[in-house]
Amino acid sequence: MAKMKSAYFCQSCGYETPKWLGKCPSCSEWNSFVEEVVSTSKKEVVAFSSSSGRTAKPQKLGEIETRKEERIQLQDKELNRVLGNGLVPGSLILFGGEPGIGKSTLLLQMAVAEKKSILYVSGEESDQQIRMRAERIGNTNEDCYILTETNVQNIFKQAEILEPDILIIDSIQTIFSQHIESSPGSISQIRECTAALLRFAKQTETPVFLIGHITKEGSLAGPKVLEHMVDAVLQFEGDRNHVYRLLRSIKNRFGSTNELGIYEMLGNGLRQVENPSEILISDSDTSLSGVSIAATLEGLRPMLIEIQALVSTAAYGTPQRSATGFDLRRLNMLLAVMEKRCGFKLAAKDVFLNIAGGIKVDDPAIDLAVVAAILSSNFDISVERNICLSAEVGLAGEIRPVNRIDQRIHEAQKLGFDKIIISKHNKGIDQKNFKIEIVMCSRIEEVLKELF
């Protein structure tokens, strides 16, 4: 019997070493090495080989034929836009997200909505389960084929017979190559299967979607290895207890990574949300204290988001601070700024912050709305519903400018707000161009005068 060879792989970046290490020299991750059996013989590692056996020759740059980049336009407008206006033939797209977020639903929905032949390979669910899900979604595509298979060589066999227009693999962690000994989901399997799928995509010009799970820490399992190999990385995120889902592009060789797709999870699948601001602001007429509205930008999309804060006297010694959808350290920083620079006594108060809709925002432009919501709850005076805010708050309590301010102002105006508070240092803003009243402030104190 041939002797099996094993090596240690970093589960975070795929670094390979013959012996176990505590810390990965490549990505500095601790305790990430796992022993995996590697291939016993070299010649077997051919998963999808080209039949032509052609070897590439160097060509002059000017002599390379340029084909007009044809893109496959998808029915799903959000997905289409996030991909950079269509799907490029032969591209390999990694579609990541936490378990249960709706990855299978979105791609199955795409498969049944397209008028194309699509092969949906599932290693996770039975064909009956997929059928049931498709029925729930509604649409039916005559040319959508389901294959429940986990062996990558068998998948290629079927794909060569069927010649689908699009191939979907659900998920990369469940498929395996028979030439590698380690179990499905291990780094060496993921790497080998992805490499084989990449060759398949390039040689047959078939776009391939690869679903990938995200680990607890929030990164794609086998992340770095995969990210380098694929053409685009899309990430599906959102709070499982909420209905909104964001589709972001993290890497895209064929388009911008600033695009954002928004969906709502309904009983019959995912609905594309064209006007995100309307859903992220609750439409109660009564003004409540502790609520303010921020004009933010997610990628290139302007959005108005409701910020809710609750400030109460701490019942126990150490006051609690908690934030959902917002960085807790940033919240602590803003509280310190309010305490030190503006003299509000918040050190002995519990502060809870929540961003409506269960979405995560890292745009610094929501700082001022966070400050407004906290102070509003602290004084128990409501912020008027027709005012929104968009500025960063610095350590000295100064109001700092944010990028693309005119886009934010336009969005606020479009949604019927009467007043927007921004930084005095935003250049080139002319009130004459806008119907909405623009208030420019340079310190928190000035903002307070405007609000309360």
Ligand code: TYD
């Ligand atoms: P799923 O696509 O299986 O997630 P993933 O593939 O990312 O693990 O989505 C599962 C969740 O979506 C599940 O909790 C049920 C919910 N869901 C709906 O709310 N409506 C629907 O129409 C479908 C198909 C699923």
Ligand code: MG
């Ligand atoms: Mg799934």
